[in-house]
Amino acid sequence: MADVITRDTAAAAMTAGRMEGPRGAKPKRSISPRNVFIYGTLLLVSIYYLLPLYVMIVTSLKGMPEIRLGNIFAPPVEITFEPWVKAWATACTGLNCDGLSRGFWNSVQITVPSVILSIAIASVNGYALANWRFKGADVFFTILIFGAFIPYQVMLYPIVILLRELGIYGTLWGLILVHTIFGMPILTLLFRNYFTTVPEELFKAARVDGAGFWGIYFKIMLPMSLPIFVVAMIIQITGIWNDFLFGVVYTKPDVYPMTVQLNNIVNSVQGVKEYNVNMAATIITGLVPLFIYFVSGKLFVRGIAAGAVKG
Amino acid sequence: MTSVSIRDLTLKFGSLEVLKSLNLDIDEGEFLVLLGPSGCGKSTLLNCIAGLLDISDGQIFIGGNNVTWSEPSERGIGMVFQSYALYPQMSVEGNLAFGLKNARMPKDEIEKRIARAAEVLQIEPLLKRKPAQLSGGQRQRVAIGRALVRDVDVFLFDEPLSNLDAKLRAELRVEIKRLHHRLKNTMIYVTHDQIEALTLADRIAIMRNGIIQQLDTPHEIYNRPVNLYVAGFMGSPGMNFIEGELSHHSEAALNFSSTKVPLGRYPFASDDRPGKAIFGIRPEHVSCGAAASDEPFSIDVEIEVVEPMGADTLVWAVLDGREFRFRVDGQSELRAGQTTRIGFDPAKASIFDAQTELRL
Ligand SMILES: Nc1ncnc2c1ncn2[C@@H]1O[C@H](COP(=O)(O)OP(=O)(O)O)[C@@H](O)[C@H]1O
Numbered sequence: 001m002a003d004v005i006t007r008d009t010a011a012a013a014m015t016a017g018r019m020e021g022p023r024g025a026k027p028k029r030s031i032s033p034r035n036v037f038i039y040g041t042l043l044l045v046s047i048y049y050l051l052p053l054y055v056m057i058v059t060s061l062k063g064m065p066e067i068r069l070g071n072i073f074a075p076p077v078e079i080t081f082e083p084w085v086k087a088w089a090t091a092c093t094g095l096n097c098d099g100l101s102r103g104f105w106n107s108v109q110i111t112v113p114s115v116i117l118s119i120a121i122a123s124v125n126g127y128a129l130a131n132w133r134f135k136g137a138d139v140f141f142t143i144l145i146f147g148a149f150i151p152y153q154v155m156l157y158p159i160v161i162l163l164r165e166l167g168i169y170g171t172l173w174g175l176i177l178v179h180t181i182f183g184m185p186i187l188t189l190l191f192r193n194y195f196t197t198v199p200e201e202l203f204k205a206a207r208v209d210g211a212g213f214w215g216i217y218f219k220i221m222l223p224m225s226l227p228i229f230v231v232a233m234i235i236q237i238t239g240i241w242n243d244f245l246f247g248v249v250y251t252k253p254d255v256y257p258m259t260v261q262l263n264n265i266v267n268s269v270q271g272v273k274e275y276n277v278n279m280a281a282t283i284i285t286g287l288v289p290l291f292i293y294f295v296s297g298k299l300f301v302r303g304i305a306a307g308a309v310k311g
Numbered sequence: 312m313t314s315v316s317i318r319d320l321t322l323k324f325g326s327l328e329v330l331k332s333l334n335l336d337i338d339e340g341e342f343l344v345l346l347g348p349s350g351c352g353k354s355t356l357l358n359c360i361a362g363l364l365d366i367s368d369g370q371i372f373i374g375g376n377n378v379t380w381s382e383p384s385e386r387g388i389g390m391v392f393q394s395y396a397l398y399p400q401m402s403v404e405g406n407l408a409f410g411l412k413n414a415r416m417p418k419d420e421i422e423k424r425i426a427r428a429a430e431v432l433q434i435e436p437l438l439k440r441k442p443a444q445l446s447g448g449q450r451q452r453v454a455i456g457r458a459l460v461r462d463v464d465v466f467l468f469d470e471p472l473s474n475l476d477a478k479l480r481a482e483l484r485v486e487i488k489r490l491h492h493r494l495k496n497t498m499i500y501v502t503h504d505q506i507e508a509l510t511l512a513d514r515i516a517i518m519r520n521g522i523i524q525q526l527d528t529p530h531e532i533y534n535r536p537v538n539l540y541v542a543g544f545m546g547s548p549g550m551n552f553i554e555g556e557l558s559h560h561s562e563a564a565l566n567f568s569s570t571k572v573p574l575g576r577y578p579f580a581s582d583d584r585p586g587k588a589i590f591g592i593r594p595e596h597v598s599c600g601a602a603a604s605d606e607p608f609s610i611d612v613e614i615e616v617v618e619p620m621g622a623d624t625l626v627w628a629v630l631d632g633r634e635f636r637f638r639v640d641g642q643s644e645l646r647a648g649q650t651t652r653i654g655f656d657p658a659k660a661s662i663f664d665a666q667t668e669l670r671l
């Protein structure tokens with residue numbers, strides 16, 4: 001009898017224990033060493049990146065007298081857009097005094113055709129390499145990849161001669177040609193790798209349906225490849241817009257891209273250093289890549305989402 | 312009349328010879344199944360017929376024309392792939408119209424053909440949808456439709472049902488058969504699934520390492536396999552094989568251990584007989600219990616494992632020291648450890664030369 005009772009109470013205790021024990025979602029501690037470390041690091045890194053930007057913006061909105069006070073972290077007492085206007089329209093770059101505006105339009109004229117040309121050619125290259133196993137494809141691909149590893153410096157002067165012989169040295173088109181060629185290895189690799197992931201049977205089905213080289217490219221491959229085109233555009237626009245070396249080597253002052261002009265404004269030796277104008281000029285020059293990141297970032301995510309829905 | 316004719320077809324990938332001087336004739340309206348294990352060259356052969364691979368040697372004729380050098384779209388073939396291969400950014404309608412637009416067909420004709428194909432395949436409600444919004448079975452129907460609208464003479468199927476689940480596979484299999492009855496096109500169908508092959512085919516070509524082993528009706532291939540490979544490949548569970556000595560005193564017989572199987576009823580193809588032979592009998596041609604004693608040959612076996620499969624039961628037993636499987640009714644009371652009498656008719660067996668592995 002006693003035996004039975006103890007067993008009963010034991011069972012009861014166990015059930016009770018089960019009722020009292022942890023239940024549901026495990027509570028999370030908001031302040032743990034791990035969280036402190038993660039958020040602390042993120043905060044530090046953010047400050048590290050944002051502080052210079054803050055100083056630039058603040059400085060660009062101050063007048064020179066205020067800057068001379070030397071308190072670079074202080075917000076402007078009197079906000080002025082004068083430096084921005086000057087940077088854009090009237091700052092002197094050695095020869096001309098029409099600010100960055102000239103360089104901006106030069107850069108647009110350089111970037112747009114370069115991006116379109118390089119992506120158009122590289123995507124067709126990549127498509128041909130991935131889907132049409134033509135004779136010598138492997139050799140061609142190897143040469144192209146090899147090209148990606150040759151340092152630019154080695155090729156600078158030979159290309160000067162080449163452009164001179166072609167009669168386009170110092171012109172916009174000369175620089176566009178250089179950008180298109182130098183973008184080729186990495187872009188072709190990018191597109192080839194993407195197109196090889198498209199199922200081969202899709203390609204075969206299109207051939208049975210009577211589509212040729214261009215038909216398959218435009219009607220099947222292109223519509224499926226929006227994400228990779230966006231990636232290529234980001235790489236090319238920012239790369240070409242930010243380029244300084246090719247711009248300074250292959251163009252003349254009249255057609256200098258924005259980056260070269262920015263350098264000329266900032267490093268011009270005449271008169272006093274106008275920090276506010278320099279800061280404004282730098283921000284203006286960086287606006288285009290910044291804009292591309294913001295806009296394409298959204299497009300990019302959407303592109304990936306659309307691409308993820310496989311057929 | 313011959314619809315597709317393949318002459319001495321050889322295909323190499325570099326130094327790897329996948330198809331070796333292959334010959335094949337397919338009649339008008341015939342349903343031919345290419346059956347073989349993975350990697351034996353079935354898809355390669357189909358791609359050669361479609362013109363998707365450049366062949367190394369030989370000729371291909373379709374509908375009497377030499378199409379050896381023709382583009383896939385000029386060959387009068389339509390192809391259905393395992394992965395469906397629907398164009399993901401086009402609607403179902405766009406998928407069906409793509410080939411017709413490429414052929415510059417007038418708009419009203421395109422619409423007429425799509426309407427007809429949609430009716431045949433019962434995909435009318437799906438025409439405006441994108442492939443991503445379809446189930447596997449619906450996608451494969453659309454893929455068949457894409458071949459259908461082009462009004463081709465020859466349909467090529469490359470494992471079209473392999474990506475579907477078992478139930479859907481069985482449904483679509485019947486539907487493909489129905490479609491063949493209705494359209495009466497020539498169909499060449501690649502599969503590694505012998506049930507699909509047996510149920511669909513007018514004739515089956517069994518392939519191994521790029522060589523056709525046997526080309527015959529499902530009945531012949533099942534009952535009279537030409538060699539050991541075909542015998543072992545067809546049937547699930549596979550045929551029982553017992554190696555023994557052939558003797559020819561008063562009556563032909565197979566001897567192994569202490570057992571002698573009389574082969575008087577076996578229709579030997581010729582009088583030319585080797586000493587060693589392999590005797591094959593299918594598990595479903597073995598009787599058990601009372602019926603066993605009525606067979607021309609019967610013997611006691613020990614049961615090792617019993618596998619009930621619902622409709623029938625597979626029994627693994629030991630016959631004079633050798634593993635032996637046979638199939639009994641699903642209601643059978645046989646248990647592991649028992650000894651039971653089994654019997655079979657040697658006329659239903661297949662006997663192969665142990666050396667050449669060819670049927671005797
Ligand atoms: N593009 C290719 N390059 C090299 N080898 C290939 C290629 N395609 C197929 N093969 C080889 O050819 C053989 C037959 O392949 P396949 O026809 O796809 O077999 P399956 O009968 O499974 O359809 C395999 O050994 C495969 O590895």
Ligand SMILES: [Mg+2]
Pocket residue numbers: 350353354355470
């Ligand atoms: Mg295959």
